[in-house]
Amino acid sequence: MRIALDGPSGAGKSTVAKAVAKRLGIIYVDTGALYRSIGLYVLRAGVAKDDREKIIPMLSDIKLDLSFKDDTQSVILNGEDVSSLIRTGEIAMYASAVSAIPEVRAFLLETQRKIARENSVIMDGRDIGTVIIPDAEVKIFMIASAEARAERRYKELIAKGEECTLEGVLADIKKRDNDDSTRAVAPAIPAEDAIFLDNSDINQEQTVERVLEIINEKTRN
């Protein structure tokens, strides 16, 4: 069983996918972590996030692995577990920038496809239903208004002790939405056969139930 869960940043895909994976006994794959790890590598190298000339040759120095243990994914960048380091607003902007580089997407393609070939997965990303697993049994495109997403993200960041303002978070989300959906390669657009799920006005538990319903309906026959 392969479930593609795509949608813009902050729609709550990861929390929902984690819960769904647990209920179904399948693996949750967070593909954004791969782009974030490349973003981290570029940041550490002191290279500008849009400097393609410098970033593309750097890919040959990068080895990325995902490992799964006790319902948790770890991302290993050249032997170092960077799973927590990549969860900052700064790295999100680097990830968004490097994800627009076709060579970066090509570099990460096989890693993602291999996991989907060898496991039952719910994979969260932007192009899972369109590029990574176009023949997935279930494709869901999860959305929420930019305001609803900004409010949730703001609360998370404050809880983690990051300094930010609601206006700043909303502006970042709108910029990332725009960049991710208008880029030339694999833009974050729904697959033709994806089912839309707007969770602006429903809570996490209700979203999980709705996703499980969709999976049930799709896989009944």
Ligand code: DC
């Ligand atoms: O889901 P996330 O916020 O961790 O993703 C970080 C960035 O990576 C996001 O701005 C777009 C990019 N991304 C992508 O282009 N394709 C994916 N499958 C996953 C993430």
